[in-house]
Amino acid sequence: MVSASCKVVDFAVGGMTCSRCSDAVKKALSSMPEVKTVSVSLRTNMAQIEFVPSSECTVDTLKETIEDIGYDVNDIISPPSERAAKQTKTVAIAVGGMTCSMCSSAVHKALVETPGVKSVNVALSTNLATIEYEPSSECNPESLSDTIECIGYDVNDIILPKTEKVNPVKTVAIAVGGMTCSMCSSAVHKALTELSGVKSVNVSLSTNLATIEYEPSLECTPESLSDTIECIGYDVNDVILPQIENARTKTIAIAVGGMTCSMCSSAVHKALMELVGVKEVNVSLSTNLATITFEPSPECNAESLVDTIECIGYDVNDVLDESDEEQGIGDSQDNTQPSITEIEDRLDRITRQQNLQLAARRRSFLLSCVGAVPVMTITMIIPRIGGQHCPIEETLHQEVSILNHSFVSESLLLWLFTTPVQFICGYSFYKTSFYGIRKGILGMDVLVALGTTSAYIYAVIATWNGDPSYRFFETSAVLICFVLLGKWMNAMAVCRTSEALTHLMKLQAKTALKITPTSMKNGKWDPLVDSYEEETVVVQNINPGDIVKVLKGASIPADGVLIHGEMSVDESMITGESIPVLKLEGSEVIGGTICAEAGSGVVKSIDTVAAGFVRVTGVGSNTALAQIVKMVQEAQSRQVPIQNLADTIAGVFVPCVVAISFLTFLVWYICCINGVVPESWYAGESPMTFSLLFGIAALLISCPCALGLATPSAIMVGTGVAARCGVLMKGGETLEIASKVDAVIFDKTGTLTKGKPVVTDMIRTIDDNALAKIAGVEPIKMDGDEYLLWLFGSVERNSEHPLASAFVSHAEEKLGSFLDSKPFVQPSNFVALTGRGAAGTVNGVKVSIGNRAFAQHENMEISEELEELLRELEADGKTAIVAGLNGEVCSVVGVADELKEEAEASIRTLHDMGIEIWMLTGDSTRTAVAIAKRLNLPLSHVVSEALPSSKVEMVRELQSQGYTVAMVGDGINDSPALAEADVGMSIGTGAEIAAEASDMVLVSGKVSDACVALDLSKVIFRRIQWNFVFSMIYNVLGIPLAAGVFFPIFHARLPPTVAAIAMSLSSVSVVCNSLALRLYKPKDVYALPRRQRISGAVGRLRRRGYSRVQRDEIGSFESNDSNLELV
Incomplete structure (x- = not known):
């Protein structure tokens, strides 16, 4: 570390050609007394010098020294390290032995007086002293610790910032040339090991690589390691920074289009996890987001991830977010968490993509109607309303010759209308099926593609051969139309499952009224007295410590503390509580909650604006709302274990259904051609058509999506409902x-319990006359209870004990306006015994308040009746306190942590x-x-x-x-x-x-x-089970029904179009069943159980004169008699 009195300068030195040159430069510079360290790199032609500036040692004299020995100075660089030497640093010291505010003040005073210390914050609650200082030889963590110990306190721990806590060990591999034997490798090993900062060296003769672990410093760098090798006569062919040093992971969020159920999300998850370099994949069906954590490489990057998703048939709508996470020692803090604004932007983009997807599904359905409606009209409506001699019917059955081949007009029209529906509207089914089959992933689209294609091909063959089975075009076109309708309806329903996140996002304020105080008259800013400037800013521009003004009806822009005024805050969307919460000065407020009412806490004039003033404490990802949204997102994207069973079943579902469908067709066809099935069963149809309809119906009625949506749809809705309930x-x-x-x-x-002691009992042991006699106060001029509270409060407000704080709060609450005319006074002769009690003299009256031991210390007599009272309080789990005046017990106080x-x-x-x-x-x-x-x-x-x-x-x-x-x-x-x-x-x-x-x-x-x-x-999991059971029952009963198992009994066949409608509605019904969770009402813990309600109703009715009450009568009285009271 560079001393505060030192400077660092880098010179670009020209003319150095070998290690002797660099040694000469180093020797010349080191000979100067003021120079502390010199590092010369032959590879970079740089010389870095740390020196103490003086009249004899300046940047110019250092330059002249280099030039005097025959080398050039091409450039002079002041590196960031020089500027860093002037920066302040922060250290936290765990101090032992502090017991009160006097101790913390002593530590604070001693540290502040240390030269170089900028600020000190000593927290008695955490026993931490946080010091901001300018590093120097006289001011560093060790000297600060010595300062604390010198005044008699212990230093239990020194907590450095992450950048200082660990000097990270780095690894470099150097390709060494010229090594021919083990003696060469030993020489290289020895030379490198002797360098300061080198932790370990491994020299491989077979690969000619020297791998060095070292602590980076001014003297120990890849350049200095290379110079060391060259200095002993070996060549450095290459310096390799291995991947372990540069290893980092990236997280990318991709908006995936086309996912409709958990089979789709599982397919995306599986495909991405198979890529080399991918560490973690999280696919959320609620947001259509795939979040991938991976190690970047040429084979694994954003483009390859996008290609992988597209290769299995899904669309990539957007790459929403990308963040780097350097992996290193002490890098545990997550700095990549998105803020509420970033989450909102992301959700907006997701919502836009969902709306585009909805529009696309709606467009596909309407386009399919253009072909499907004429097909249905030709095949279903005209034959039923036109009659046998209808001109339209006759025209449709006329033959047309094309290319010397005769066709029925009806068949050509059906072919014409069906083909665009099959291959344009149904393109998405083919695309998804093609990519899915390539990857071994089979979903509902495969079933639709197989069923409709089978019907279409069969109808084309029938048309060419003049077979009446050309009406099979109806099956193909109408099937695709109904399936697209089902997908559109399903997409609308699924979008509603993620509304909880949307509602949470809407809570975030877009702007804030930022306040800048311009005057402070009484040492504390007061908006009623002091002036300030008001500015409307976007919430992204507010920072911790800023003051914001919150008006009635406005959303609080960020987490903070109310510093002036009073507010009634609606926290229902955060806590589930519908009743607004009163916030007083010092109360914490949550960003996103609504200010239902605001005021100054005093009588307002006409010009007073109802507002609260909040000092911001949390912004961005540090707000409560951002954390709630993050947790809801994570909860919606994580799977329930039962989902693994659903995915396993769904994975083999489609191959089994295809096999059952083919087997159905084969069995019916064999039975038909062998005469097992009477011809009357398929009158007017060929055995092929009769059998094929059963096979296609069995193929289309099965719905893996209902199975796949059973769990995630309930999770999406349920977690949103839970968030609404707090x-x-x-x-x-x-x-x-x-x-x-x-x-x-x-x-x-x-x-x-509430976690804070409060006064529950205050029992007077003397009357007002006795009190007046003890205290020397005229009874007529005082209220005994108020006087005692005032005396005891005056003494206890000087104690830091939690019980004393509880008593002071109680006194302030009870006295109220009494304190305006007679505030607490400072007692004389104040004394406090740790853990026992406190005493002092107020207005000439000796006031003592504490436990039994303290009462004995103050020579207060405790009678048997008083002892019994103390024991009763203690039996109730309360702390019994004795309070007295002038040595006489006046009151017994019970303090407890209330339930x-x-x-x-x-x-x-x-x-x-x-x-x-x-x-x-x-x-x-x-x-x-x-x-x-x-x-x-x-x-x-x-x-x-x-x-x-x-x-x-x-x-x-x-x-x-x-x-x-x-x-x-x-x-x-x-x-x-x-x-x-x-x-x-x-x-x-x-x-x-x-x-x-x-x-x-x-x-x-x-x-x-x-x-x-x-x-x-329980309700959510029960709903998941219901969805799961419904999906299983639907498929278990539906497939045999469509396959014709019951046809010999009822002689009724399920048309493929009806099977397609049933398939579409099955997944929609599962989602709607999950959406019903939004009707959940939180459990009322104050409601009596039904048995108690009935018992109370029976007793009440009998008291009214009823001798016999039936159960249904009880229900009617419970619901209709407004005067009925429950016992």
Whole structure:
């Protein structure tokens, strides 16, 4: 590293021809006292010098030194390293021993006084000191650590930025010329090993290659390694930077057109994974995107990936995104995550492509109607309405001679109208079939192409031979028309399955009102007092730290903190909650949510604009909305394990159907020509036509797309519904496992409870007269409760203990406007005993508040009645606090981490769902038992004083008993258990690492969302099973029906056109069944189970005088009697 007092300069030296020349330049420069290091490269003719500037040592004197020994200086370059020497760096130091704000202030003061330090931020909560400094010999991570240790604190760890943390080892291979024996290779090995920075050397005599691992530095570069080899008399023929050094992966997103079901996406996935160099492929049917991660090479690049997709018959509509990811040590941070704006742009392009595809399908269908409608008119309508002597019918049956061959006019017209439909409108079927067969991928298009082509060829032969079977043209044209109609309908339905992402995208604001303060009168910017400039900018131009103004009805442009005013925010699209949430100053707000109401928190004048002012904390890919969209996209693109079974079946489905179809034709034809089938069964038709119709119908009624759409369509809709309900699922596999969960483990603190202590009880032990006597205050002039709260709050606001903060918050809430006229005062003689309590003198009154030990320390007498009261509070899981004045106990305070409002109802709901509940907590046994009693949990299902390892062991124990376990937690200490559980659910308000380790994120932070997540998972998976079963039943029953298995009984045949319609509608019905998931209503945890509702209704009706109540009467009273109250 270059010292702050040093400079670096590069000279392009001319005239050096050998190693002696470079040595001479190096020796001449090194002889100057101010020169620190010199590096001369003969290969590049460059000399790099690090020196301390002085009157005797400047760039000019260095140049003259080189020229004095007979060499030229062609150029002088100040490299980036010189500029880098002036840049600041950042280091984070983990400090041990800090216990309060005085400690953190001491560390801050000591570091700030160090020369070279620019800024210091000491966080007591994380015990981290983050220092920005200008590197020098006096100011570096080691000297900063010494500074901290010199004032009595420990340095537990030094966390450097990734670029400094590891000096990466690089590899270079040098082709050495002139080595003839092992002594030569040993000489090269020895010379290279002696260089500073070289880690390992491998010299191969057989390949004449020297492979060197080294730490790059000023003295150790490929050039200096080459110079070393040349200096001992060997030639350097080539310097090879092997692929391992330049190895990088690229990620490219390709918009694929023509995919209609999971068979299509599986075909694309399979074809791409077969390419050498492709590392990962993710094909999403919802967005029609194939995301490929690959190592670029001449054989594997964007063009070859596009060609591969097109080679199997699918269209490439666009290359949407391409990003480089350098692979190296410490390169774990993902800098390629798209921002919400980039995702929105991508989705817009996808939507445009989907609309173009819809338009193309609609156009193909309408074009096919141009030929199919006349064909249907000729073959179906005219014979039924014209009668036997209809002129049109007679004209159609006239013979026409062409090229000395007679044709029936009707057959030529049918041939004329059908041919464009078969080969123009049906081109896509042939194209996909051709490429699919080449790759061994057979889908629905193969069945359509085979069936229609068979019918068309047979009709052409019949036309040529004058056979009435020329009407088979109808089968070909109408089939293609109906299949195209089905594809159009299916595309419209599938587009609706991805509407959840579109709705999320619409939440993002396009512009923001950026505020620039121009004055600050009171040390803190206040928009009601200070002036500011207002500018409308696009959201891409706002950065963390900017202030934005949010008006009523506007979308909040980015994540941030409300710094002025109050806002009522509609977070329904993020959390699923329909009631707006009140945001006060200091509250966090989420980008994309709607400001339903805004104000300054004071009475507004007529000219006051209702607005909130937000300081931006997260933009781009760091916003909550971007993360939600990303998770929804990932969840929609990941497969459910049951999909693997569907893909396996679909993979062999088409060959089996083709075989069954051919076998159907063959059996019927053999039976016909051998007289097994009575001629009356096929009267008016030839045996060939009769048999062929069965074969084609069997071919066309089968639908692999219904099977392929069963799972992905439900996943697409279901994950969107889950996001709307405030539940983010990270993949299809999670959904399937969650549907089988029969045991849930809850962390207590922050999950079942609010995670913050609050005052639950404040019990006065003396009346106002006794209080006045102790405090010396006239009873008439005071309110006892307010006075006590004011005294206790004045003392506790000086303590940093969480219980003290809870008490101060309680006092501020209860006192309200009282504090306007009589604010808290600074106590004298303040003293705080760690973990016990605090005391001070306020207005001449000695105020003491703390636990039993502190009360004894303050000589406060605790009677038996008072002790009993303390024990009752503690039995309820609360912390009992004694508060007194002048040595007399005046009040007993209960503080607890309260249960969330919905916790008890949520636990009951899970019990009703047949799920076993456990509770784990690091809290004391007494508190855990009290919480368990309130939740009606058996004590055998409660584990207290649990460490992170204990939680993991509990998960494993339940899994060993055969349970499918879900873990719900919010903290860092829950992360191991979340990762170990079959399904990890993290509370959205908890630690980020907990969210990363989990499989689901409950955005609103409510326990009831766990019920919604498990219930919705069951509903979605059940819908997948229904789709799967329907698809299987349809094909299992449809194929035999079309093949004529029931013809001997009913003497009715399924026409191929009807089979084609059934095939098209089967896939549409599967998608529509999945779309019905959008009607899902989140589970109401407060609703009574049906049995309790009926029981309450019966009791109520009997009290009204009914002696006998029937079950149907109960239902009618439940629905019609508005005065009926449930017990």
